[in-house]
Amino acid sequence: MEPVKQILRLHQDGFSIKAIVRLTGISRPTVKKYLRRIHQAGQENLAPTTGNEPSLSATVYNVDTVPSASPRHQALLDHFSYAETELTKPGATKQLLWLEYKDLHPDGYGYSQYCYHFSQWLRHKEVVMHLEHKAAETIMIDFAGKKLRYTDLASGEVVECQVFI
Structure with a gap:
């Protein structure tokens, strides 16, 4: 500003x-x-x-976005506000959200156009922050989605484990 x-x-x-x-x-x-x-x-x-x-x-x-007169496109944009919140949940993918969208709107956009318009919509919503740091000074970790599971062969117990990125 x-x-x-x-x-x-x-x-x-x-x-x-x-x-x-x-x-x-x-x-x-x-x-x-x-x-x-x-x-x-x-x-x-x-x-x-x-x-x-x-x-x-x-x-x-805020004048970079052009309002669309198409009801089909407006339905897609309305879906994106829901999809943005759902995408933050573990296990949610764009493809699953697109399948939900297609269930509600069978005449809606295909997957590639859905992804394109979604990325364009997010581009105006996302806040990006550049972090500068010296190598080996700080460490940033994150969990990789849902917990993975393996079965202990000796006891048959299912053990959950975390994966860090």
């Missing part, structure tokens, strides 16, 4: 697009795109330091 406020501040101070690019290090097409969106929303005179981050953010960033 800070680069957008900086672009708006420099634009309001009368800097050219070329100067804004040089000062911010943001590409020329991106600066022009942000300024065009701000202009179209009528927020050119908005003070970048007044705490208007939500409206400025919605103006600049």
Whole structure:
């Protein structure tokens, strides 16, 4: 959000697009795109330091998604909010979620298109954080899904075990 406020501040101070690019290090097409969106929303005179981050953010960033008029596509997007929460559960896969979707919508999208649209939908939802660390300084572990089981041949007992990644 800070680069957008900086672009708006420099634009309001009368800097050219070329100067804004040089000062911010943001590409020329991106600066022009942000300024065009701000202009179209009528927020050119908005003070970048007044705490208007939500409206400025919605103006600049949230116009990448194009609403679809197709009821078939809208049903798919409605399914994705459910699928996103289900995918966090152990044992859930995209293929299982797609099978559920096809049961509800037999005329729905095929698996490859389902995966493509789901990844596009998640791209706008995901928050990514880059962690920098020195080698061997920290260790990060995670469990690998459901517990595995093996049968003890001597006693016949089923023993569950954890798998770490």
